[in-house]
Amino acid sequence: xxxxxxxxxxxxxxxxxxxxxxxxxxxxxxxxxxxxxxxxxxxxxxxxxxxxxxxxxxxxxxxxxxxxxxxxxxxxxxxxxxxxxxxxxxxxxxxxxxxxxxxxxxxxxxxxxxxxxxxxxxxxxxxxxxxxxxxxxxxxxxxxxxxxxxxxxxxxxxxxxxxxxxxxxxxxxxxxxxxxxxxxxxxxxxxxxxxxxxxxxxxxxxxxxxxxxxxxxxxxxxxxxxxxxxxxxxxxxxxxxxxxxxxxxxxxxxxxxxxxxxxxxxxxxxxxxxxxxxxxxxxxxxxxxxxxxxxxxxxxxxxxxxxxxxxxxxxxxxxxxxxxxxxxxxxxxxxxxxxxxxxxxxxxxxxxxxxxxxxxxxxxxxxxxxxxxxxxxxxxxxxxxxxxxxxxxxxxxxxxxxxxxxxxxxxxxxxxxxxxxxxxxxxxxxxxxxxxx
Ligand code: S3P
Numbered sequence: 185x186x187x188x189x190x191x192x193x194x195x196x197x198x199x200x201x202x203x204x205x206x207x208x209x210x211x212x213x214x215x216x217x218x219x220x221x222x223x224x225x226x227x228x229x230x231x232x233x234x235x236x237x238x239x240x241x242x243x244x245x246x247x248x249x250x251x252x253x254x255x256x257x258x259x260x261x262x263x264x265x266x267x268x269x270x271x272x273x274x275x276x277x278x279x280x281x282x283x284x285x286x287x288x289x290x291x292x293x294x295x296x297x298x299x300x301x302x303x304x305x306x307x308x309x310x311x312x313x314x315x316x317x318x319x320x321x322x323x324x325x326x327x328x329x330x331x332x333x334x335x336x337x338x339x340x341x342x343x344x345x346x347x348x349x350x351x352x353x354x355x356x357x358x359x360x361x362x363x364x365x366x367x368x369x370x371x372x373x374x375x376x377x378x379x380x381x382x383x384x385x386x387x388x389x390x391x392x393x394x395x396x397x398x399x400x401x402x403x404x405x406x407x408x409x410x411x412x413x414x415x416x417x418x419x420x421x422x423x424x425x426x427x428x429x430x431x432x433x434x435x436x437x438x439x440x441x442x443x444x445x446x447x448x449x450x451x452x453x454x455x456x457x458x459x460x461x462x463x464x465x466x467x468x469x470x471x472x473x474x475x476x477x478x479x480x481x482x483x484x485x486x487x488x489x490x491x492x493x494x495x496x497x498x499x500x501x502x503x504x505x506x507x508x509x510x511x512x513x514x515x516x517x518x519x520x521x522x523x524x525x526x527x528x529x530x531x532x533x534x535x536x537x538x539x540x541x542x543x544x545x546x547x548x549x550x551x552x553x554x555x556x557x558x559x560x561x562x563x564x565x566x567x568x569x570x571x572x573x574x575x576x577x578x579x580x581x582x583x584x585x586x587x588x589x590x591x592x593x594x595x596x597x598x599x600x601x602x603x604x605x606x607x608x609x610x611x612x613x614x615x616x617x618x619x620x621x
Contacts, residue, residue, distance in 0.1 A: 190587030220262035221415030343368030421448030455502030492519030568593025
């Protein structure tokens, strides 16, 4: 298992374009795989998670080939029936692959088995099994079909009106993808708006859908089954969730001046910018563009003092993957930061509330783990220490940034291979941007 040795740094400097967004790359592969015709995807993220989705599409008989660096061509199934996969489908560490692909697999008359690594096999699957069963799919699996492996016997599905208890884009997308081939109108209502890349990309492929926002922040999407998806050309924006680590480093290290170009700024993903604004830190936006319904911008980040933040409620889904790095930032903010309503963090690649608390404490942070969040007292100097990623990419990267902003000492981040799931060139980018003390 590889480890990183991180020394305290002086600043983050330069210009950088983050690699493609993970969530959007998954969706581009899946919608490309279902569409009629050949889809071209530019700025494709070749991370372990996205390649899992690609291999499952290939197991269904979809043709996919690289054109050149980070560009792929996918010839979709269109009206063709997919192949029945001859082996178990392994989603590795990827919850998005599992939950979105389960929706697709359930909608065709074929048998498949989905599994994943040790972390993914611990994660809850009832949230997709229940609605897919209600639509008519037969699903069996471990622990009463709440855990992988899941055996799915797909069929011609019935449309469903579903109220999901969690604001989860993976659950919403699973049901919408299943609804694409169901008879009738499928409707998903979520308690708060989760990332809406599926909705935006379905429109880019020519699918009609309706959206409604409730007074309490709820969100409803409706989609008629049987619509044809038409192949298109897409450029995937830079991944805001990867950019968040560099952004945090630049805000915290005095003297930093970093320009991040071509980053996706879909408002359902950029809650961290709002949280930081609450803490008195403002980012400069240099220009804005739009690709396939996804807004993109260049951000300029300079070091700034930070005050404590109160993060809860409907802000949580828009920064759900940024909680570990926000916790690192909060250790350097003046006052007590509270993050609440973040129960979902307990069922990510690791129990992120527990793992970030345990590891940042080893570096001297004053952090408490709450049932649904974190309480962090700052500013507290951090000191280099041996720490563990718990096999979770976002914990590994958050700890690396903590190591850069530490007052002294070396941080040894253990078990960092997991970073390949979302940000394979994290280490190289860090070396490109860091100015050492
Ligand atoms: C994702 C949705 C989020 C997020 C995950 C990617 C997606 O999960 O944490 O990293 O691509 O749909 P939930 O929607 O289940 O919270």
